[in-house]
Amino acid sequence: MTAARREGARQSRASIANRYDAWLRHHRLSAADSLHRVLTNKLSTLMTFMVIGIALALPVGLNVALDNARELSAGWESPSQISLFLEEQLSAAEGQELAAALEQRDDVATVEFVSRQDALAEFSALSGFADVLSSLEDNPLPDLLLVSPASGLAEDAVVTLKGELADREGVAEAVLDMEWLQRLNSIMELSQRLVLALGVLLVFGVVLILGNTIKLAIESRREEIVIVKLVGGSNPFVRRPFLYTGLWYGFGGGLVAALLVSASLWYLGKPVARLAALYSSDFSLDGLGVMGALNLLVLGGLLGLAGAWLAVTRHLAEIEPR
Amino acid sequence: MISFQRVSKRYAEGHDALREVSFDIAKDDLVFLTGHSGAGKSTLMRLIMLMDRATRGKVLVDGVDLATVGKRGIPGHRRNIGVVFQNHQLLFDRPVFDNVALPLVIGGYDYREVGRRVRAALDKVGLLSKERAMPLTLSGGEQQRVGIARAVVCRPRILLADEPTGNLDPELSAEIMRLFEDFNQVGVTVLIASHDLALISRLRHRILTLKEGRLVNGGVA
Numbered sequence: 035m036t037a038a039r040r041e042g043a044r045q046s047r048a049s050i051a052n053r054y055d056a057w058l059r060h061h062r063l064s065a066a067d068s069l070h071r072v073l074t075n076k077l078s079t080l081m082t083f084m085v086i087g088i089a090l091a092l093p094v095g096l097n098v099a100l101d102n103a104r105e106l107s108a109g110w111e112s113p114s115q116i117s118l119f120l121e122e123q124l125s126a127a128e129g130q131e132l133a134a135a136l137e138q139r140d141d142v143a144t145v146e147f148v149s150r151q152d153a154l155a156e157f158s159a160l161s162g163f164a165d166v167l168s169s170l171e172d173n174p175l176p177d178l179l180l181v182s183p184a185s186g187l188a189e190d191a192v193v194t195l196k197g198e199l200a201d202r203e204g205v206a207e208a209v210l211d212m213e214w215l216q217r218l219n220s221i222m223e224l225s226q227r228l229v230l231a232l233g234v235l236l237v238f239g240v241v242l243i244l245g246n247t248i249k250l251a252i253e254s255r256r257e258e259i260v261i262v263k264l265v266g267g268s269n270p271f272v273r274r275p276f277l278y279t280g281l282w283y284g285f286g287g288g289l290v291a292a293l294l295v296s297a298s299l300w301y302l303g304k305p306v307a308r309l310a311a312l313y314s315s316d317f318s319l320d321g322l323g324v325m326g327a328l329n330l331l332v333l334g335g336l337l338g339l340a341g342a343w344l345a346v347t348r349h350l351a352e353i354e355p356r
Numbered sequence: 357m358i359s360f361q362r363v364s365k366r367y368a369e370g371h372d373a374l375r376e377v378s379f380d381i382a383k384d385d386l387v388f389l390t391g392h393s394g395a396g397k398s399t400l401m402r403l404i405m406l407m408d409r410a411t412r413g414k415v416l417v418d419g420v421d422l423a424t425v426g427k428r429g430i431p432g433h434r435r436n437i438g439v440v441f442q443n444h445q446l447l448f449d450r451p452v453f454d455n456v457a458l459p460l461v462i463g464g465y466d467y468r469e470v471g472r473r474v475r476a477a478l479d480k481v482g483l484l485s486k487e488r489a490m491p492l493t494l495s496g497g498e499q500q501r502v503g504i505a506r507a508v509v510c511r512p513r514i515l516l517a518d519e520p521t522g523n524l525d526p527e528l529s530a531e532i533m534r535l536f537e538d539f540n541q542v543g544v545t546v547l548i549a550s551h552d553l554a555l556i557s558r559l560r561h562r563i564l565t566l567k568e569g570r571l572v573n574g575g576v577a
């Protein structure tokens with residue numbers, strides 16, 4: 035009795051091990067067979083790789099570009115400047131005095147006095163409205179103090195400084211010139227979202243393309259599937275080679291995407307470095323990196339699996355021996 | 357081994373392909389199934405293979421009521437039965453060896469065992485030398501024998517054959533039938549559908565005759 039049970043236990047353990055071996059063997063077989071098929075149809079495989087590669091490279095490449103842009107802009111010190119418009123009745127001498135007084139503050143680096151005449155001259159030179167302006171009897175511009183906050187001053191400290199300067203006697207209005215930086219930041223955020231949306235769309239596209247490719251593969255092997263089911267092939271058994279096919283297409287597409295992104299970065303690298311040198315910066319483009327490339331490969335593989343799964347669940351069940 | 361109890365099969369269009377069919381096939385039996393074209397021979401085989409299910413009545417195979425075999429159980433059920441078809445159902449893009457090996461690959465046998473069994477089966481049907489040939493380069497009779505080798509390679513206890521001699525000449529047909537008799541000799545239950553009455557009446561085995569879906573001869577009372 036116990037001996038028989040022990041025998042039974044040993045047998046069932048052996049049979050689990052056998053079944054595991056068989057399962058593993060079929061995985062290897064399916065993987066190798068589907069890879070062979072994928073590599074045999076060179077042209078159509080290459081097309082599929084390219085389609086998936088381009089669809090993946092687009093959002094990934096844009097994202098890499100955005101990352102670079104963000105890194106570049108983070109390196110810029112916020113070059114805020116406070117413009118103080120002085121009241122009309124203040125004389126130029128009083129303006130100069132105020133400038134000198136302000137320059138004493140710890141949180142102020144420099145103060146530049148721009149007289150209303152200078153301001154008008156500069157404006158008419160820059161705007162091309164010289165004729166119109168010279169026909170004016172009165173100079174409409176006030177005197178101006180350009181205040182640069184001490185370097186390293188935090189953003190809210192600059193805002194506080196602006197408030198304090200606005201309250202000084204003789205100051206009509208204080209304007210903080212950081213809007214363009216904020217604008218840049220919001221443009222970057224918007225681009226980030228656009229890239230994300232584009233990425234999601236293209237990922238869906240890739241899954242659908244792969245699903246269709248696998249569907250065609252299933253159709254072209256319909257008779258074979260019928261025969262396999264007839265001699266006792268289970269659904270997972272029939273499914274396996276097609277899932278591997280999807281995986282290989284996905285991997286190939288991911289590889290192409292990684293190559294495309296790296297190639298474009300390489301292509302852009304030189305001009306960017308030259309441009310950076312012109313701005314006396316040592317900025318250089320950050321590439322995809324090994325991890326980025328691996329991630330692309332894995333992402334491609336997963337999308338391939340997803341597409342294959344979609345096709346297989348929709349089309350395999352309906353192929354039954356008649 | 358195979359038992360039909362008042363089995364009826366009505367196709368969706370309302371056509372009754374089988375009506376109240378009852379019979380028992382014992383283990384180790386070799387039984388012929390005959391009848392005019394459209395009598396329901398293939399339908400009967402399809403029920404045994406679970407390619408279709410009975411509308412009424414019970415089909416038992418090896419003591420198992422097929423009504424209790426769910427969708428997931430079908431592949432396992434089919435693996436216990438070898439089938440030979442009139443239209444060979446071979447994989448024409450694979451050599452003979454791969455065709456015969458298919459049930460073993462599905463069954464998860466290891467490479468050495470696959471090689472051994474495939475060669476044994478091919479030897480049995482006299483095609484050992486054609487192992488690497490493609491099916492299209494073989495004659496009809498040879499293709500049929502590849503199908504038989506595939507059906508027996510897993511050593512099933514039941515062997516079904518639907519018109520296995522369909523368009524073969526009498527000599528080849530007799531040879532194929534002899535093969536089935538050999539398998540029957542070693543304990544395989546064999547059911548062969550055929551309308552070659554001249555051939556099967558010479559072989560002195562039990563004959564089930566279907567007529568318009570009814571069993572008119574060879575069944576049980």
Ligand SMILES: Nc1ncnc2c1ncn2[C@@H]1O[C@H](COP(=O)(O)OP(=O)(O)OP(=O)(O)O)[C@@H](O)[C@H]1O
Pocket residue numbers: 367368369371372373391392393394395396397398399400551
């Ligand atoms: N899938 C199906 N749908 C509807 N009717 C069918 C189907 N399969 C078979 N039939 C009908 O059932 C009847 C029996 O068909 P079956 O194929 O079992 O005959 P058979 O005895 O094998 O004939 P044959 O000797 O010509 O092969 C026929 O009248 C056929 O038209």
Ligand SMILES: [Mg+2]
Pocket residue numbers: 397398399518
């Ligand atoms: Mg038939």
